[in-house]
Amino acid sequence: MIAAFTVQRQPFKDAVESAAKDLVRVQEIGGSLYLNLPIIYPDGSFVTVKLDQSAGGITVSDAGFAYREAEDVGAHRSFRRTANKIAEDYGIIVGDRAVSTEATIDQIERAVADVAMASWRIATVITEKAMEEDESELSAELSSRLRSVFGVEKVVEGAKLTGFSTSEWPVSAIVTIDDHKTIFQAVTSHPNSIYKASTAFRDIAATQAKLSLVSFVRSKAALGPKLALLAPSRIVEESQSDEQIWKLAA
Known part of the structure; x- marks a missing residue:
């Protein structure tokens, strides 16, 4: 009975061990060791920490990956301010473009975890704030266009709708024409x-x-393959005419 269980369990155990090896990878580049971890930055890449031998033991840093995330959303100027606040929770050092800490051999595991989580939090906070500001700006532009096209009385801004899951979803605006409602969302x-x-x-x-659903975007091309994710909505670019916006709600 025990032997039979062992035979059935082994493929399962092998699969788990294989998955674990894929989730955490070590690569040596230029004398430094880079450790990829199963934590995801906002852009979809894996959090990576860099380990170097130093006079005091081992230097563990995020190699500037959180800073690069901030650069990608045009918010790199807020990196140090955000990093200083978050680094306090982990007792790590904030440089101009990276966060790091010094560790002994026995402290590697904790140092890696602290730097990785701090880097992830920094990137996430900066990216989310930048996204909210960008979306807020686009929503304001959308609302202005809708008021101009349909009139103030037909446009409700910042409304919330309840979905099938009973979750409440804030939307940029709702336009009502002859009892027909169209949801416009800045994306x-x-x-x-x-x-x-x-x-x-x-x-x-x-x-x-x-309900009719419409995504208001700056550029379809900028969304790339992710454009398909906006189904079942129709999509209008900010450069398109007021007439096109009217047709989508009519």
């Missing part, structure tokens, strides 16, 4: 903005099928 090229809109659209559509 930036940032993945979080796209995924949030995609989830909201599907949840709302599942319970309010008669």
